[in-house]
Amino acid sequence: MHRLFMGSFAIALYLLPTTALYHNNEHDHWNELRGLTINGSKGLNTSQNQNSRLPLVIDTFQNPTHNDLGFWHGSGENLSVQHEPGFIRLFPTDPDQNFHTQFDNHLCYSLVPWYNEFLHVVFEGTDQFSVSLNQHNDECNPRRSPFPSVADSVQADRYVMHPRSEASGGDEDGDDDEDWDEDWDNEVDMDTDRKSKKHRNIGNPRNSRLKYSNETVEIPPGRRELYIPLTHFEIDFNRVVSVSFNGFYTQEPITLHCVEIVPSVPPPSPENGHFHLPGKLPSGRLVLRCSRPNSFAFGIDDGQPQFSQQIMRILDEENVRVTFFVVGAGLRDPSSNFSTFYKEMLKKGHQVALHSNTHPKMEALQTIREIDDEIIQTVQVFKEQLGIGSSYFRPPFGTVAARLRQQLARHIPNPYIVNWSVDVEDWLWANTSTPEKQLEAFYRDVSKGGNLAVMHYLHPTTIGYLPQLIQHVKGAGYEIMRIDQCLEDVSAPPL
Template sequence: MTSIAASAGRVVFVPKDGNSYFYESFPCIKAYSSGYSGIQFSVQGPAGGSLALELQTTSGCAQEGAEWKSSYNIVSGLTGRLETVTVPLLGFDNEPNYDAIVGMVWAVFSQKGVQWSIGNITLICNPGAAQPTVAPGPSTTARPVTTVRSSVLPTTVPAQPTAAPGQCQNLLVDDWESQSRLTFLGYNALGQASSDDGSMASIVVSGHKVMLTPSNAESYFYSQFGCLNAQNKYGGISLRIRAARGTTFAVTLAWFEQCGSSNIKTATRTTAQLQWQFDGSERLYWFPLTVFQGIDVTKLDLIYFSSLSGSVIFGPISFYCGTAASEYVVPTVVTPPIPRQTVSAPVSNAKAFVIDAFANRDSNALGEWHGGDAAMSVTFGNNVATFRTNDSDLGWNTQLTNKCADMRPYAGAYLHIAYSGSNKFSVAMQQHNAQCNDKIAPYPETWDSLEAARYASASDIYIPINHFNINLTRSIGFTFKGFYTQETTSISRIEIVDKVPSGWIMPSKLPSGKLVFACTRPNSFAIAIDDGDPKYAQRVMDIINQADIPVTFFTVGLPLLDSKNGLAKYYKEMAARGHQIALHSYTHPKMEGLPDQASIDWEINNDLGAVRSVFGANAQVNYFRPPFGTEGARMRQRLAAQLGTNTHIVHWSVDVEDWLYAKSSTPSKQLDAFKRDINKGGNLVVMHYLYESTVNYLPEFIKLAKATGKRLMRVDQCMEDPNAPPLR
């Protein structure tokens, strides 16, 4: 939030962006058994505004610490005045367990930068209301494909021929697999363009659904097909929709006069014309293509949603075969359990000591600094620190020293963390640079991250110090990071202990790759370039070729497969010239923030597939740069499992900060940032070619790097990788 305060029984706040939220958590409530049928609260927001109400439920109140799941409802059509809103429990999606409610979240506010207020939050009884069905817990059963013959849309339009059984399946347009695929890269599941062009107030992808919240009546969203021929195969389009009662919008289909031309024709139908009505529940909606008058089904271009009167939630969009409407059902992915081979707990004679008991906001029990990222929510009270964040890039640190602490005497001891709440985060132990000087880059030199949940009971975490793969003679401290849930984590004690409780089962250490920030080869320097805009690719190639230096490109997989942008051609030419091509994810998300192992594996496997399809099955794939630099234990474990234990997770010690300055009024500060970091001794660069100013400065970056007297080379060469090509 930009601001938040309590006043006169209400919380008054100004949302900062699409990630802003306000939450209430409480002891588990059996709402259904207690006779409650709805949630009532007062709200004041902009006229015509909307928000999403998230209901958090668990599998049962008796199961302490059970994982909760989210269900949503939309509140729209606000009047601009203080008003009372009642949301029936029956209206939430995702089959919540109404007998195990543990929290509520208000989010996805239709307008940011303006004042909202919420108050008088109450569960209400209504004996005459229909009672919801109580779910026994999160469902693990896939919903079967639904065939609809008496549709939500009655129609008298002549039907197209039905495809022969077994010869046609729904053609997926978008399954909302990835937030970053949609809003960062702008692709749908067909690999075609999909976007709102910035017209929406927010677009939120979660659980194979997308919530679109319009800014105004001019907001729109489209998804392209790529000149699709649906004739004699696909009869129409289906999707699940959830919208508040009274919601309306328009649906437009566009088609080309000739594939490849810029001449398109369109036809539009409103939800009223389609006879679609919404009541707050999720239902399957569909239409035959032929209800769009004059349409050429052999050259379909896109579907376009506009004139939205309020927020809507869409499920997967697909073309169905023949005349019987059916929906695309996202396949159920069963995530194999992470290996938990147990090992004997080590024995230590080290003297136990307390690192942090949270008695002081500014320092820990050792008198050393503790603190975290400014955007992270941290509250102190009664010797407990409580953390909550919706950004996996944020973390909190507690130091052993501001120099180097030799922790070798504690190699057989354990890090003990007393906690409550969520254990969905990483614990990292940091290693200082060889000079033990925080003014020299890199600082820290590296760290190893372990998955807290693997080492946790409901109240305690015990991690063997020797599971942290760092140089223990240069220890700095510990960091809690990579939070992948908005649940709170409360920590009351961090300490080193010499033993674990009797009967404690200690998991084995999982490989986590090698996190690097700087070249290890003496007198070396590496320029490593991340993703960029295809229109600048040729110029980047020309600059590098003219400078006659080898570089490393960290490529995003999905754009490589887009034949229209030419990136595959550019990168293949650079690879042929001896430059290194490395991995940078498939759709560029903060991978540690993804909800589960299956989502992380999806990114890795699809990225591997894209790179190998372009560069061949023998492409080098053990160098990876995490998008946004967001790192954590789960991502590292899956990279090591998929790419090999010698996987290099490549960060940087020279940041041109193009993300901060390239489009500002002071783009030359990119040069200042480059000079600052090389003066500290940095020798491994991160930059992008997303912006013209950054590309314009690339020759100067190269000139400054050469002026250090160091030899410019690829990342694998500067890491002294025996499989790297010889220096030239």
């Protein structure tokens, strides 16, 4: 029922031949301090190369293990890649898979000097993926949790420059944009979005010229470009850790040739289809940890009806309040008695929040209409069965990228998208011969600074360990509360 979210970034780094097809294991952390050098010197830090009038070249994929800044790049969640000097080819099969290229592996990297500039990516293949800018944690310490911290993501196809032959004309077959209402259309130029969707697999049929890494060069046929204003990423630019590519919802390969930050975008012209930048779509706020000092929150997902009274009794005995993330289909099932249970939990002061309608990996859904249906159906059943609304949403399996974030913001005012920095790992250990590893996982993440947990009440062992988990948190000096309270939401009930 659940995927380890931080596993997106937990990978082993292997030194490979220059040409290789490979995927990474999940045993080592992607940010291990490897101290890569180029020509005997360390990679750039925050005091170097900050003349924002010149492009900041992040990655031209000359090396299989590190980028042009001298820091690590690589894949996570078993994403297979093929490297040759000058490109990296990604073979995605799942939206959780990702490819990161880092700004630094020790410290927070400041992109403030480039804040008003543009992320420029040269690539080939599909544009059905998200581009993310990832933020370091408060301590700028890769050994603290969460690492990386929050990200902001945009959908690549909205920012692709289309040559004249792509941008003119187009078929009239249906696409998901017909579902977007007029108010939403006013936020962006929807014509740009439609063109990018209808021509997403067409290569560049002619060479175009641009200012590229301070040299005027040709973009060879077949390659495509996208430009994203850095202002479209809402993170702390004083502590950036990486650019990443994720949220793949097709299995079409993507070949990356260049990732850089440039000071300007080519002006509209017939050759580039009169390209102009779209507006930024509203997007849900991703949270991984509590902001209130000395607070801790349990987010409890998915349960079995036969364990509901036991969970209620434990929480009463420990005198703590938690947040339940509830699947809409379970509320509709009268045999589960979940509606009665969650109404009782609401009366006791617990928070009840959204967890989709049928628990799919929503970023894997092929159409915006399907994502919308999952959101709309669960919002409706909350009103019908519980008489409440919620702006808190936990994505099934922790899978989140640009499409889900944007659609949540379309349907829910100012949504919080809640993942976690502490994982009980009940999905991994509860039904094994070593269920006590759930305790080990929890204690480990708390010791690393995590304070927002994910767990389920699907297995007797997990429920049996819950009092110990609560006592451990109390013993560490934390006050346990609902997630809206730990995030200092002004609409949350007082402590």
